Amino acid sequence: MKGLAAPLRHARFVVTENPVTGFALALFILFIVAAVFGPSLAPHDPLASNTAQALQPPSGQYWFGTDQLGRDIFSRALVAARLDIGIAAASVALVFAMGGFAGLASGFFGGWTDALVGRLSDTIMAFPLFVLAMAIVAALGNTVPNIVLATAIINFPLYVRVARAETTTRRDAGFVDAARVAGHRDMGVLLGQVMPNIMPLMVVQMSLTMGYAILNAAGLSFIGLGVRPPTPEWGIMVAEGASFIVSGEWWVALFPGATLMVAVFCFNLLGDGLRDIVDPRRRT
Amino acid sequence: MAGLLLRLAGSLPALAAVIVVTFVLTRVLPGDAATYFAGPTASAESIAQIKAMLGLDRPLPEQFWNYIVALFHGNLGMSLTTGQPVLTDLAARLPASAELTLCGLFVAIGIAVPLGIAAAVRQGKMVDHVCRVLVTAGVSLPVFFTGLLLVYVFYFRLSWLPAPLGRLDAFASPPPTVTGFFLIDAAIAGEWETWRSAAAQLILPAATLGLFALAPIARITRASMLAVLGAEFIRTARASGLSGVTVIITYALRNALLPVITTLGMVFSFLLGANVLVEKVFAWPGIGSYAVEALIASDGAPVQGFVLTMAILYVLLNLTIDMVNRALDPRARRGS
Numbered sequence: 001m002k003g004l005a006a007p008l009r010h011a012r013f014v015v016t017e018n019p020v021t022g023f024a025l026a027l028f029i030l031f032i033v034a035a036v037f038g039p040s041l042a043p044h045d046p047l048a049s050n051t052a053q054a055l056q057p058p059s060g061q062y063w064f065g066t067d068q069l070g071r072d073i074f075s076r077a078l079v080a081a082r083l084d085i086g087i088a089a090a091s092v093a094l095v096f097a098m099g100g101f102a103g104l105a106s107g108f109f110g111g112w113t114d115a116l117v118g119r120l121s122d123t124i125m126a127f128p129l130f131v132l133a134m135a136i137v138a139a140l141g142n143t144v145p146n147i148v149l150a151t152a153i154i155n156f157p158l159y160v161r162v163a164r165a166e167t168t169t170r171r172d173a174g175f176v177d178a179a180r181v182a183g184h185r186d187m188g189v190l191l192g193q194v195m196p197n198i199m200p201l202m203v204v205q206m207s208l209t210m211g212y213a214i215l216n217a218a219g220l221s222f223i224g225l226g227v228r229p230p231t232p233e234w235g236i237m238v239a240e241g242a243s244f245i246v247s248g249e250w251w252v253a254l255f256p257g258a259t260l261m262v263a264v265f266c267f268n269l270l271g272d273g274l275r276d277i278v279d280p281r282r283r284t
Numbered sequence: 285m286a287g288l289l290l291r292l293a294g295s296l297p298a299l300a301a302v303i304v305v306t307f308v309l310t311r312v313l314p315g316d317a318a319t320y321f322a323g324p325t326a327s328a329e330s331i332a333q334i335k336a337m338l339g340l341d342r343p344l345p346e347q348f349w350n351y352i353v354a355l356f357h358g359n360l361g362m363s364l365t366t367g368q369p370v371l372t373d374l375a376a377r378l379p380a381s382a383e384l385t386l387c388g389l390f391v392a393i394g395i396a397v398p399l400g401i402a403a404a405v406r407q408g409k410m411v412d413h414v415c416r417v418l419v420t421a422g423v424s425l426p427v428f429f430t431g432l433l434l435v436y437v438f439y440f441r442l443s444w445l446p447a448p449l450g451r452l453d454a455f456a457s458p459p460p461t462v463t464g465f466f467l468i469d470a471a472i473a474g475e476w477e478t479w480r481s482a483a484a485q486l487i488l489p490a491a492t493l494g495l496f497a498l499a500p501i502a503r504i505t506r507a508s509m510l511a512v513l514g515a516e517f518i519r520t521a522r523a524s525g526l527s528g529v530t531v532i533i534t535y536a537l538r539n540a541l542l543p544v545i546t547t548l549g550m551v552f553s554f555l556l557g558a559n560v561l562v563e564k565v566f567a568w569p570g571i572g573s574y575a576v577e578a579l580i581a582s583d584g585a586p587v588q589g590f591v592l593t594m595a596i597l598y599v600l601l602n603l604t605i606d607m608v609n610r611a612l613d614p615r616a617r618r619g620s
Contacts (some may be wrong), residue, residue, distance in 0.1 A: 047530075123301040127595045130557025135591040138579055139309040164499060177605075214428055219561055222428050223576045238429055245432050246447060248440055257429035265424040 008212040020272030027266040034081035044072035046079040046232045055249050065251035067240060073251065076232035077259045083227065083262070084234050087144060088213035091151035092206050099156045100195075100202050103163025108171055108190050117164075121157035129154040133216060137225045151216050155209050162205050166198040200278045208271035211264040218260050234260040287610070295603045298440060302595040309349050310588045360592070361585030365578060370589035374571055378593070379464025380451055381570030383543045385559050387486055388493025389551070395496045397544070400505025405532060415502055422499025427558040431492040431565035438488060446484050448566040456481040489566040496558050497551050504547045508540040515539075542613050545605060556594055 034041070044062075050070035058065040064073035106117035124132065125152030136150035170176065171194070179193045220226045229236055232254045241253025335341045342350070354360075360370035403415035431448075438445045446453050451466055456478050459469040467486070470479035512518065515535055521531045560572035568575065571590055578586035 119297075119301075122298065123305060126298040126301050126599060127305070127591075128553045128556035128598050130554075130560065131591055131594045133557075134560070134575070134579070135306070135309050135318055135587070138587050166404060215424075218426055219428065219557075222426075222561060224580050235426075235428075238426070238432065242428075242432055246440060247438050250436050250440075253429070253432050254436075257426060257432065260426050261429060263420070266424070268420060268424050281471060 019079055020269055021276070024269035024273060027262065028270055031081055031085060031266060034078050035085045036082070038081050042072075042075035042078050044075040046071065046076040047230055055244070055252070057249075058255075064255035065249075067237075067252050068244070071235070073255050076181050076237060077118055077234065077256050080232040080234050080237065080256070080259075081263070083144075083231065084214055084218060084260070087151070088146055089208050090209055091148045091155070091213050091217070094148060095152035095155045095159050095209075096202060097205055098152065099159025100163045100198075102156070102161040104167050104190055104195060104198070106160065107164040107167030108194060109186070114164075117160055121160050124153060127156050130216065130219060133220060133222070134225060137220055140166045142225060142228070144227060147217050147220055150220070151269045153211050154216070155213065158209065159202070159205060162201060163198055165197055166201055170194055170197055204271065204275045204278050207267065207274050210271065211267035214260070214264050214267065234263075288607070289605055290531060291603065291610075295599050298599045298602075299360035299596065300350060302592065302599065303352070306588060306592050306595070307348055309591075309614055312586060355592075358578075363578065363586045364583045364598065365581045365586070370585050372572060373586065374589055374593055377569055377571045377574050380568060381468065381559060381563065381572060383465045384486065384489055384562070384568060384570060385493065385555055387490035388497060388555060388559075388562075390423075391494025392497035392501055392551070393488050395494065396501035397505050399498075400502045401509055401532065401537065401540075403506045404509030412506075413506070415506060419499045419503045422495060422502075425496065427492060427496045428561040428565050429618065430495055431489065431562055432486050433580075435565070445488055448488060450567050450569055451485050452478070452483060453481050453485065474509070485566075489562050489568055492562050492565070493558055497555050500543065500547055500551050505540065505544050508543040512536045512540040537614075542609060545609050545612070549605050550596060556598060568606050 039046075050066075053062070053066050053070040055068055056062055056066040056070075061074050062074065064077060067073055067076075098250065102117045102120070106114045127135075133147075133150040133154050136153060137146050140146040140149070176189055176193055179189045182193065217226065218233070218235030218238075221233050222239045224239070227233040227236055231239065237256035238253045238260070241249070241251075241256065244250075244252045327488055332341070340347070358371050360374070362368070363370050363373055399411070399418070400414050403412040406412055425439060435448050439447055459466060459473045459475050459478050462469050462472055466482035467479060470476070470482055513532075518531060518536055521535050526535075559570070560568035560576065562568065563570045563572035564576050571593060575587050578584075578590070
C-alpha cells in the first residue's frame with residue numbers, strides 16, 4: 001500500500017488544485033450512470049411516438065421537449081448515452097489493443113516490424129481522418145461494429161506513436177536486460193516487462209481520445225452513416241432536429257447536441273486531468 | 285532544387301497508398317457494387333451481367349490495373365443520382381468546397397494566431413484564460429451542432445444573415461465562372477450585389493469551420509511563442525533596448541510560426557472532414573454534400589471519387605505546407 005500512497009496524494013492534489021477536473025469527474029459519473037441505467041431511468045418510452053404531443057417545447061412533463069413524432073427528447077438523449085459512449089469505449093479499447101501492441105512491437109523489435117507498422121500508420125495518415133472513417137463505413141456496411149472499427153482505425157497512428165516512443169526509450173533499460181538474463185523470451189519481456197511500464201501513458205491516451213471518438217461516431221451518424229433511426233443516438237437526433245432550427249423549434253436539435261458537447265467536453269477535461277496525474281511534465 | 289524534387293518524390297508513396305486503399309475499400313471488401321447497381325429486385329443473372337459489364341468478374345490484379353488506367357484517364361465512373369461522370373460533378377463542386385474551407389481557415393488563423401500570441405505574452409492573465417477555455421471548448425464542439433446554433437441565433441433570432449441554403453440567395457444568379465470562387469468571380473465581374481449575397485451566405489459556414497479549426501492553431505501558437513520568448517536571443521534583443529513590439533513580432537513570431545505552419549497539416553485533416561458536416565448543415569453545394577447524397581442513395585462511384593479527391597487534395601496540401609516551411613526555414617532546406 002505504501003507504493004500507492006504517493007500517487008493517490010498526487011491525484012487528490014490534482015483534483016483539488018484544479019476544480020475543473022473534479023467537476024469533470026462528477027459529470028463523468030453522471031454519464032456513466034446514464035449509460036448503465038439510462039433505459040430504466042427514462043421517464044418516457046424513447047421510441048413511443050405520440051403525434052398529439054409533437055414538437056412541444058420543454059415543459060415540466062417533457063424536460064427537453066418533444067420531437068416531430070412526439071417522442072420525449074430527454075428520454076431519448078438519456079438512453080442514447082449507452083450507445084454513444086459504448087461505441088466510443090469499444091473503439092478506444094480496440095485501438096488500445098491494436099495500436100498499443102503494434103507500437104510496442106515496432107519500438108521493441110525495430111527492423112522490418114517497425115517499417116511495416118510505420119508504413120501502415122503513414123497510409124492511414126495520408127487521408128483526412130473523418131473522410132477515411134466515412135470511406136470505411138461506406139465500404140464495409142452501415143453497422144455499429146463498423147463504426148467502432150472505423151473509429152479505431154483512424155486513431156491507430158496516434159496510439160502507435162505513443163507506444164512506440166515509450167517502448168524505444170525503455171528497450172535498452174537495465175530491467176529489460178535483467179529479464180533477458182533471467183531467461184525470458186522476447187514476447188515475455190515485451191508483455192511482462194515493457195508493457196506494464198508504458199501502460200499509464202496508454203491509459204491517458206485512451207481518455208484523451210474518448211472525446212474525439214464520441215465526436216467521430218456522432219458525426220458519422222449525423223450524415224446518415226452508422227446508427228439508423230429510430231434508434232436514439234445524439235448525432236442522429238441533431239440531424240433530425242436540424243430541419244426544425246430554421247422554423248424556430250430549437251429544442252429538437254439543441255438538447256441532444258448540447259448533451260453530446262458536454263459529454264465530449266467532460267471526457268477531454270478528464271483526459272487532461274489524468275495526464276496531469278500520470279505525466280506532470282506534459283502539463284501546459 | 286534537388287531537395288524540392290526529393291520532397292515531390294516523397295509524396296508519391298502517400299499517393300500510391302491512397303490509390304491502393306481506395307481500391308481495396310471499394311472492390312475487395314464485401315460491399316458489392318453490382319448489387320447496388322442492379323437494385324433490390326434483381327435476379328442472380330442480372331447481377332452477374334452487371335458484374336461482367338463493370339469488370340468485377342475479373343481477377344483482382346486485372347481489376348486493379350483497369351482501375352489505375354481509368355484513373356489516369358480521369359475516369360471515375362458515372363454517378364447514378366446525377367447521371368453525369370463523377371469527375372465532371374466533382375470539378376463543378378470543388379470550388380464551392382475550396383472557397384468554404386479556405387475562408388474557414390482564414391477565419392481560424394485570423395483569430396487564433398493573435399490570440400495565441402497574446403496568451404503567450406500575457407501568460408496567466410485574462411487573455412491566457414480566455415485562450416485556454418476556447419482551446420478546450422473548440423475541440424469539444426461538434427461542428428454540425430455549432431453550425432446549427434449559429435443558424436438559430438443569426439438567422440432565426442436576429443435575422444442578420446440569410447437562410448442556410450447554399451452559396452447564393454434564390455434571387456441572385458452566379459457570376460460568370462473564372463475561378464469558381466464566387467467572391468473572386470463576382471469581384472472580377474464587378475457584380476457587387478452578387479458579391480454581397482455570396483459573402484452573406486458564406487459567413488456562417490466559414491465561421492463554423494473557423495471556430496472548429498481555431499483550437500489547434502491557438503494552442504500551438506501559444507506554446508511555440510512561449511518557447512521562443514524564453515530563448516536567449518529574445519533576452520538579448522530586449523537587453524539591446526528594442527521595443528516590445530519589435531521583439532515580439534520581428535524576433536519571436538517569425539521563429540514561432542514554423543511549428544504553427546507544420547500543425548496546419550493536422551488542421552487541414554480536421555477541416556476537410558468537418559467540411560463534409562458543415563456542407564450538410566448549410567446545404568452547401570460542395571463535394572462533401574455530394575458524397576453525403578451519394579451515400580444515402582448507395583451510389584458507389586461518387587463516394588469513391590470523393591474519397592480519392594479529398595485524399596489527393598490532402599497529400600498536395602501537406603506538400604504545400606512543406607514547401608512553405610522550406611521557404612521560411614533555412615534549416616529545413618539544409619537539413620534533408
